[in-house]
Amino acid sequence: MNDAKGKLIGVSVGPGDPELMTLKAKRAIESSSVIAYPVKKEGETSFALEIVRSAADISGKEILELVFPMDPDYVVREAGRRHAIDKLCSVLADGQDVCMITLGDAGVFSTYMRIDLSVSERGYETCQIPGVTSFCAGAAKAKVPLISGEEGLAIIDSAKNDGALRKAFDDFDNIVVMKAYDSIPEILYMMREREIPFDRGVVISNIGMDDEYVGGMDPGREYGYFTTVIINKKRRWTA
Amino acid sequence: MNDAKGKLIGVSVGPGDPELMTLKAKRAIESSSVIAYPVKKEGETSFALEIVRSAADISGKEILELVFPMDPDYVVREAGRRHAIDKLCSVLADGQDVCMITLGDAGVFSTYMRIDLSVSERGYETCQIPGVTSFCAGAAKAKVPLISGEEGLAIIDSAKNDGALRKAFDDFDNIVVMKAYDSIPEILYMMREREIPFDRGVVISNIGMDDEYVGGMDPGREYGYFTTVIINKKRRWTA
Numbered sequence: 001m002n003d004a005k006g007k008l009i010g011v012s013v014g015p016g017d018p019e020l021m022t023l024k025a026k027r028a029i030e031s032s033s034v035i036a037y038p039v040k041k042e043g044e045t046s047f048a049l050e051i052v053r054s055a056a057d058i059s060g061k062e063i064l065e066l067v068f069p070m071d072p073d074y075v076v077r078e079a080g081r082r083h084a085i086d087k088l089c090s091v092l093a094d095g096q097d098v099c100m101i102t103l104g105d106a107g108v109f110s111t112y113m114r115i116d117l118s119v120s121e122r123g124y125e126t127c128q129i130p131g132v133t134s135f136c137a138g139a140a141k142a143k144v145p146l147i148s149g150e151e152g153l154a155i156i157d158s159a160k161n162d163g164a165l166r167k168a169f170d171d172f173d174n175i176v177v178m179k180a181y182d183s184i185p186e187i188l189y190m191m192r193e194r195e196i197p198f199d200r201g202v203v204i205s206n207i208g209m210d211d212e213y214v215g216g217m218d219p220g221r222e223y224g225y226f227t228t229v230i231i232n233k234k235r236r237w238t239a
Numbered sequence: 240m241n242d243a244k245g246k247l248i249g250v251s252v253g254p255g256d257p258e259l260m261t262l263k264a265k266r267a268i269e270s271s272s273v274i275a276y277p278v279k280k281e282g283e284t285s286f287a288l289e290i291v292r293s294a295a296d297i298s299g300k301e302i303l304e305l306v307f308p309m310d311p312d313y314v315v316r317e318a319g320r321r322h323a324i325d326k327l328c329s330v331l332a333d334g335q336d337v338c339m340i341t342l343g344d345a346g347v348f349s350t351y352m353r354i355d356l357s358v359s360e361r362g363y364e365t366c367q368i369p370g371v372t373s374f375c376a377g378a379a380k381a382k383v384p385l386i387s388g389e390e391g392l393a394i395i396d397s398a399k400n401d402g403a404l405r406k407a408f409d410d411f412d413n414i415v416v417m418k419a420y421d422s423i424p425e426i427l428y429m430m431r432e433r434e435i436p437f438d439r440g441v442v443i444s445n446i447g448m449d450d451e452y453v454g455g456m457d458p459g460r461e462y463g464y465f466t467t468v469i470i471n472k473k474r475r476w477t478a
């Protein structure tokens with residue numbers, strides 16, 4: 001590997017509260033001259049960038065918007081993707097390190113890992129700084145353990161993933177359902193089928209925002225996009 | 240709740256690298272006058288305390304060792320436990336906040352949550368600061384995603400938990416086995432039974448220590464206590 005090339009650093013910035021960034025993430029960002037962030041379309045607001053601005057001094061740094069289009073057409077999507085990776089690699093080829101910021105933890109439902117792979121394949125060095133996940137932050141807010149003793153924990157991306165959710169309910173004591181904002185009724189239905197009392201679950205939604213909610217699984221409520229449900233089959237959730 | 244009482248703050252200090260402490264953890268520790276840490280017997284070294292000493296200035300603070308004995312006799316164990324909680328609560332009753340430090344994240348296999356519950360039940364306010372888990376840090380070291388797309392993730396405390404491990408292998412794409420130091424052969428056996436190639440797994444062991452290891456699942460090797468295995472059934476692990 002050419003030492004003159006820059007390095008790509010995947011920086012996990014945590015779930016939202018700027019103070020939940022790690023010391024390492026802050027230092028990496030402050031000592032790097034280029035901060036990159038992925039968006040789905042040009043000019044889109046980046047929540048990760050807002051977090052970084054609140055926790056670190058990034059004045060005078062180059063801020064690189066990388067558009068990874070979500071177009072339904074594969075050809076358009078891949079062309080956009082290639083263009084974004086080209087843009088990123090040209091900065092690395094220039095010898096500059098780039099901190100690419102990502103919400104939560106880079107290993108948990110993040111597009112960062114795919115970008116990392118593409119950049120590695122082009123011969124650049126990469127590394128990742130882990131961060132606090134939204135489900136750990138949610139559990140802390142709700143004051144529940146995620147997993148303890150000899151239990152297992154299943155994490156599901158969404159209740160739309162019907163089969164995975166069923167298996168999780170059948171086989172695990174602890175279940176985390178992410179992106180659960182529009183599927184509380186489906187989750188409650190599966191709980192009723194299995195005679196799991198509804199008070200075993202807690203909803204953690206839009207933490208730090210105006211409509212923040214930490215409470216019981218109310219099927220009649222509207223939930224914000226950042227909604228996670230944490231269920232322990234044996235423990236009742238109490239505020 | 241009496242405002243003159245102190246508050247118990249469960250401070251997750253992350254998986255080992257002091258820089259993986261959050262800004263919030265560092266600030267809580269530095270602005271609190273009492274730091275408590277749990278041990279199994281008197282005088283035991285606390286890895287969490289070592290992390291804190293490296294990342295924060297705790298000179299002049301009261302350091303409170305709390306012994307939660309692991310005696311096989313329930314009566315001895317409970318008496319020890321009650322004594323430790325008494326000691327902790329007497330500081331809180333005095334009006335001082337206490338930061339109780341815990342390795343990794345407070346919600347993941349931590350004794351903290353039980354202590355939190357006991358202290359809450361005695362009428363004191365508590366809160367938790369989430370942290371980076373060992374499995375997120377491990378995934379970052381091994382450069383693998385923990386979960387992506389529409390996959391699920393199962394986290395198992397140990398391969399000794401045979402039934403849970405089988406279910407995880409049968410039903411989930413991603414499997415994390417913690418405390419796997421002495422059970423790599425058992426895990427490999429289950430993978431062979433299911434025709435999952437051995438190169439789908441990566442072992443992350445004793446990160447930051449002299450015998451640090453990030454590599455393939457070698458059954459002939461000795462692994463340190465802090466060993467995690469991350470498996471994705473579909474993806475080959477490459478260094």
